[in-house]
Amino acid sequence: MSSFSVSFRPHAGTGPDPGSAPDGARVCVLDLAGELDAHTATEFEAALQKCLDEGHTRLVVSGRDLQYISSAGLGVFMAFVEPVREAGGDIKIAALQPRVFNVFDLLGFPLLFDIVDTEEAAVERFTQGPSTAA
């Protein structure tokens, strides 16, 4: 069975308050680990929904420990990005391993999402206004 986990935490914070971006807004980081496929995509979906339900709209998805992604995982990003942006936030993607980034890239996702090298860079992007990738 696929091994996958997702957890979320406040960003360690570089802004005036704990967990905040430099402009003071709070950022929630989702850490993905393992294999995100058609079986495990529902776990990721539930975690994103929980973030939204708790009022988080500035989300960073960290793929540092994500080993694999299929189109089902990419579909979850697509399902949530619009509601998050409509609520005034965004989903930034950080620290993808090359194998996983290649899948995003094959489908042109860098056109739609900010995909950056580190969690810190993703948080910084929130201070730069609306996503330039959209």
Added chain:
Amino acid sequence: MRRCAPRLTIPSRTSQLARVRARVACWAEEAGLAEKAAQALQLAVDEACANAIEHGYGGRPDGRVEVEAAFGKDALTVTVRHRGDPYDPERYRPPELRRMLEGHRVHGYGLHLMHRLVDEIAFRLRDGASEVCLTKRRNGRHEA
């Protein structure tokens, strides 16, 4: 004597996809595919099996999906076979990705990935079963 049996049959459940990927990795190693080519084939086969489970069988868990390897001189072909609703390959059009992305389409990327990831792809109906054959050559494209 091959290390991995050349045929794997799974129930139509997405929980089985990791098993399929592990088997494809073993076949790819035996076929001498480079790491990137092996990963590309793994993903393409995963997508084909997920399509069989979710669209062919409509999510019903009582179907069967067969995955079979054929080792050629310089290529590995993996066939995914099921007896659910057939897919009509005539319906496939290379997607306008920008439009799909801008329209926030949640589905429809898997088939496109399959086309991008392998050197040859063929769909056929045989003896009442739907088959998709995915071929990766040792010196073919390395997209993922």
